[in-house]
Amino acid sequence: MIILGVDPGLTRCGVGVIEAGAPRRLSFIHVDVVRSDPHMSQDLRLLTIYNGIAAKLDEFIPDTVSIERVFAQENRNTVLGTAQAAGVAMLAAAQRGIPVALHTPTESKLAITGNGKAQKVQMERMVARLLNLNAPPTPADAADALAIAICHALRPAGALEGGEREQHLTKAQRQWAQAAQHASRRGGVRRGM
Amino acid sequence: MIILGVDPGLTRCGVGVIEAGAPRRLSFIHVDVVRSDPHMSQDLRLLTIYNGIAAKLDEFIPDTVSIERVFAQENRNTVLGTAQAAGVAMLAAAQRGIPVALHTPTESKLAITGNGKAQKVQMERMVARLLNLNAPPTPADAADALAIAICHALRPAGALEGGEREQHLTKAQRQWAQAAQHASRRGGVRRGM
Numbered sequence: 024m025i026i027l028g029v030d031p032g033l034t035r036c037g038v039g040v041i042e043a044g045a046p047r048r049l050s051f052i053h054v055d056v057v058r059s060d061p062h063m064s065q066d067l068r069l070l071t072i073y074n075g076i077a078a079k080l081d082e083f084i085p086d087t088v089s090i091e092r093v094f095a096q097e098n099r100n101t102v103l104g105t106a107q108a109a110g111v112a113m114l115a116a117a118q119r120g121i122p123v124a125l126h127t128p129t130e131s132k133l134a135i136t137g138n139g140k141a142q143k144v145q146m147e148r149m150v151a152r153l154l155n156l157n158a159p160p161t162p163a164d165a166a167d168a169l170a171i172a173i174c175h176a177l178r179p180a181g182a183l184e185g186g187e188r189e190q191h192l193t194k195a196q197r198q199w200a201q202a203a204q205h206a207s208r209r210g211g212v213r214r215g216m
Numbered sequence: 217m218i219i220l221g222v223d224p225g226l227t228r229c230g231v232g233v234i235e236a237g238a239p240r241r242l243s244f245i246h247v248d249v250v251r252s253d254p255h256m257s258q259d260l261r262l263l264t265i266y267n268g269i270a271a272k273l274d275e276f277i278p279d280t281v282s283i284e285r286v287f288a289q290e291n292r293n294t295v296l297g298t299a300q301a302a303g304v305a306m307l308a309a310a311q312r313g314i315p316v317a318l319h320t321p322t323e324s325k326l327a328i329t330g331n332g333k334a335q336k337v338q339m340e341r342m343v344a345r346l347l348n349l350n351a352p353p354t355p356a357d358a359a360d361a362l363a364i365a366i367c368h369a370l371r372p373a374g375a376l377e378g379g380e381r382e383q384h385l386t387k388a389q390r391q392w393a394q395a396a397q398h399a400s401r402r403g404g405v406r407r408g409m
Contacts, residue, residue, distance in 0.1 A: 064316065065316070066309055067310055069307045073307055095288070102288050102296075103286055103287075103299040106299045106300055106303070107299055107300055107302070107303030107306075108303075109300070110300030110301075110303045110304060111304065113262050113300075114262045114266055116259055117259040117260055118263060123257065123259040
C-alpha cells in the first residue's frame with residue numbers, strides 16, 4: 024500500500040511517500056517540498072501548490088493520501104492559508120478517486136513514538152529509523168510529511184475517529200480514540216464536517 | 217465587464233454574476249447556490265463545490281472573480297471549511313487565468329450603501345435596486361454573492377488594499393482604504409499573503 028503524506032502549507036508544503044507492507048514494515052519512496060512564492064497572489068499560490076501535489080499524485084499513484092489536520096484555534100496569521108493548502112490537496116486526491124485521511128499531530132506522535140507529546144527531535148529520529156534512513160529528512164516540512172504518512176500506516180487497527188466503539192480497545196487504541204475525540208472537540212476540519 | 221461574485225461556504229456557496237457597464241450601470245445575469253452534502257467527507261465536499269464553481273466560470277467566462285474574504289478570527293466551527301471553499305474557488309479561477317479580487321463584508325457594505333455597518337436588509341434592498349430586480353434575491357447566500365460582485369464593480373476608483381497612497385483620496389476612497397487596512401490588521405487571507 025502506497026501512502027502519500029502531506030504537511031500542508033502555502034509557502035512550503037511537505038510531501039512524503041512511503042510503502043507499507045507487512046505489519047510495521049515500511050519503506051521510504053520519496054520526499055519533497057512544494058513551494059509557492061509569498062509575493063504571488065493567493066490564487067496563484069494555491070494553483071502552484073495544487074499543481075505540485077497533483078504531479079506527485081500522478082507520479083506515485085498512492086492508495087491513500089494522509090493529510091495533517093488543521094485547527095481553527097491555531098490562531099496564527101497563516102492558519103487560513105494552511106487550511107486552503109490542505110483543501111487543494113484534498114481536492115487533487117478527490118479528483119483522482121484517492122481516499123483522504125486526516126490525522127492530528129497528536130495522533131502522529133502517538134502512532135510513531137507511543138507518546139502523544141513527543142518532542143520534534145524524537146519524532147524525526149523515529150521517522151528515520153522506521154524508514155531505514157541514515158539521517159532525519161530535511162527540511163522539517165519533509166520530515167512532517169513522512170510522519171503523517173507513517174502515522175496512517177501505523178495507526179492502531181480499528182482506530183476510529185470520534186471515539187466510536189471505545190470498549191474492547193487496546194491501550195494504544197484507547198489513547199488514539201481519546202486523541203481523536205480531543206481533536207473533534209477542538210473543532211478542526213474533519214471528515215464529514 | 218462580467219464579474220462573478222462568490223460568497224464562500226462548504227454547505228452553501230453563493231455564486232452571482234453581473235455585468236458592469238458605464239459608471240454605476242449594472243445588470244443582473246445569474247445567481248445560484250452551489251451546495252454540498254454535510255454527510256459527505258471533506259474532500260468530496262470540496263470537489264463538489266469546486267466542480268460547481270468551475271461550471272459557472274465556464275458558462276459565464278467572467279473577467280474577474282470577486283470573493284468574500286475569510287478571517288481567521290471568525291472562530292466558528294465552519295471557518296476552515298469556508299476558507300477552503302474560498303480556496304477552491306480561487307484555484308478554479310487561477311486555472312482559467314481569471315483575476316481574483318478579495319473583498320471584506322465592510323468593503324461590500326461601504327461600496328453598496330455608503331455605510332460600512334449597513335444592516336442585512338438594507339444591503340439586500342440595495343442589491344435588488346442596483347440590479348433592477350423586483351425583490352431581493354434569495355437565499356441569503358445568493359444575495360451575498362451578488363453583493364460581493366457589485367462591490368467589486370462599485371469600489372471607489374483608485375481603491376487600494378493596505379492603505380497605500382492614502383493622501384489625495386475622496387472621503388469614500390479614504391473610508392475604503394481604512395476598511396482595507398482594518399482587514400489587513402485582522403490578518404485575513406489577502407492577496408500576496
